[in-house]
Amino acid sequence: MTDQNILDVAIVGYGPVGQSLSILLGERGYDVAVFDRWPSLYPLPRAVFHDHEIRRIFHAMDIGEDVERISQPSAKYQWFNADWKTLVEIDWSAESISDGPVGYLFNQPSLEALLDRKAKSLANVSVQQGWEATALRQLSDCCELTLRRGVMNGANWEPTGETQTVHARYVVGADGANSFVRKSQHIEFDDLGFQEDWLVIDLKPNDGVKLDVPDIGQWCNPARPTTMVPGGPGYRRWEFMRLPHESIEDLQKPEKVWELLSPWVTPENATLVRHAVYKFRSLIARNWHSGRVVLAGDAAHQMPPFMGQGMCSGIRDAWNLAWRFDLILKGISSDRLLESYTPERRPQVRAVIDASIAMGQVVCISDKEEAARRDEAYLAGEVPALAPFPGLTEGMICKNPAFACESVAGLLSVHGQVRNLGEASRYDEVMPNGFHVITLDAHPNQYLDAQCKAALAAIGGRSIGVTTDAGKAVKDRVLLDVSGKYKQFFDEHDVKAIVVRPDFYIFGGVKTLQDLPSLLSDLASRLPLAESIEAAVS
The missing domain is CATH 3.40.30.10 (Glutaredoxin)
Incomplete structure (x- = not known):
């Protein structure tokens, strides 16, 4: 079928980034349709951390109190050497500029379910799950997006033969690392050089079980670099780096999973939720905007998880786009306003990726002698503190020294x-x-x-x-x-x-x-x- 009604915005991808953008635009009254290949929400954990800035955005969506109920304030983020001596301590529990702690831990399926309910409650937002984008053309006054429907047959996605074509003034690709939208616009990634395989394990401790683990920690043990964090209220996560002699297949075997967990938890006191090997990478799209098409989230950037900023960066993309689309669709601004999207977002995300890589390079040392030198430098206080979280350095900010204060432009504003x-x-x-x-x-x-x-x-x-x-x-x-x-x-x-x-x-x-x-x-x-x-x- 062909729908000749022109939407304001079509969003491809219904993870947290696509969900957030659909809510932000829907609440402003715009006609939005969001499409996702999968017929239902992904049921397993992925992201576990969001920061104070993202909490402010959730409040702007009018779901701040709901998010508070499914998350917990962060504790201190600690890095330990093999002997459990503290190398680095970052206080994510401290008061932030945004009126609350620096960070929060959550369970992604719970967050996605909350965002899903909010998006589907908005009459002008159409959520169409089970639709895969197959073609995208830019016309003079809109985009033409072709999709096909699919259903799950066991673990396989199978097309039904049903198709539809929709038209929208703008299309946003929030469709993940293998983004169809990005590929349709021939936008390439720059590879920033980080690539490591890590086994990610989520589990739920039994009622009453107290685990003897750091609340949020990196165990920088060259024998096996390990991450331990909450997975949201009632959940825990471990991440183990794959060593050179190990295959991905062997690392994913249940017996290997429990062997790695055995110093802290056993099958008798916890339930395994999921485990999978992920390739942590550092990629950034060269351009995030092409005509009436823009990219957001993993479609535009991917980063190692050591700063907890993957999902956060994607939601910042959605938030940045929301006010731009608002001015454009109201007729206040021309669509040239989208031209400053990449200059603003790309440098900030690049700085976050670079910092995440630097942190990863500290954590992922598997050579004992190199790890000993690292430990000596940190314990002697010879390593400078982490730089402040980056603000905006380009785009729509004013640093004119004739009348403006150069130091404040591009900073996140205070909130209290x-x-x-x-x-x-x-x-x-x-x-x-x-x-x-x-x-x-x-x-x-x-x-x-x-x-x-x-x-x-x-x-x-x-x-x-x-x-x-x-x-x-x-x-x-x-x-x-x-x-x-x-x-x-x-x-x-x-x-x-x-x-x-x-x-x-x-x-x-x-x-x-x-x-x-x-x-x-x-x-x-x-x-x-x-x-x-x-x-x-x-």
Whole structure:
């Protein structure tokens, strides 16, 4: 059959990235269809970690409290040598910039089930599972996507002979490492050189069983590099690196699995959920955007798991795309706005991949002498601390030294508890998502001329003040900074105002409020506004 109705966005792939993007666009009112080859959700664990930034995105989807119920705050992430001496300790339990701990652990099937329910609750989101994309053409005003239906016959996917063709203004490939969408656009991967086979084991300890293991740890034992982490509430995960003399087939045998687990857990006190050998790789697509087609998630990048950022990076892709599509589909911006997607996302993801590789190269040492040298350097304090998590370095950010603070542009913005002359609540519960101008101890409007106010209104932006002085709080205009995080952030970066994008990244900041109009003018000049909008604000 052929559907001549043109969707706003068609998404290929219904893992967490495709699910998230369908929700983010569906909640904004757009007609979205999402297709996946598999007739049902994948039932086994994969990702187990998301960070504070992703938790903010879940709150933006209005599922933050639901996610909280299926996850647990992270503990400290520790690396040990073969003798269990601590080499590295990263405090993922510490308070983050986002109002909560740095990280959380979860069970992916539970998360996917939650995202699935949310996506299917949206009337304008069509979820079509069991449909494989087979052809993709870009036309002058839309894309044409051809799909075939399949069912499972045992472990095999078999086509039924039924096909359909849909048209959408834009297509997003969130269809994983072997992405059909990426291949259809002839987009190549750059291989960054990391490749190791690891056996991944998930199990569920019996009720009442207490395991004597680090909560989150890398055992950097050259005899067998090993990862131990929670798999979400009630689950545990072990990962074992394949040694050169071992075959993948031998490593996956149940008796080998229990042999490797035997120092910590036995079949008598836990149930094996799944085990499989995965090839940890480091790949990044050269371009993530081609005309009306964009890539997200594993279709655009793959990385070793040592930072827990694979799924997180994909959801950041979806979040970055959501606000761009919103401006484009509302007619506020032209689709040239997609041209800054790759320049923004690729450098940040490349930095995360590089850091993950560096961590992997520390963990994956199987030579005893090399491991001894590594241990000596770490124990002597000769290894520098890990760099801060990367922000945005390119794309739609302002670092113009004539009026903007160069250090703040591209950072993830602060988020904390505020009070709007009522009960304290999250900032994102008080202020709807969008572009925000935030000033310290004053409301921004007194520093904006009519043209700036019109430009901000045209892109759906809002202005708000924050203060730690209750006497300066004004309902709906200046919020009381209950957490003190906003004042601390502004003081640390020596800024009086920041412009925050819908994806929570800072477009730019100013040291004096008199420079705020210049910053907003710069934002308007960088957004490829539609002609009608540009005329209204010029």
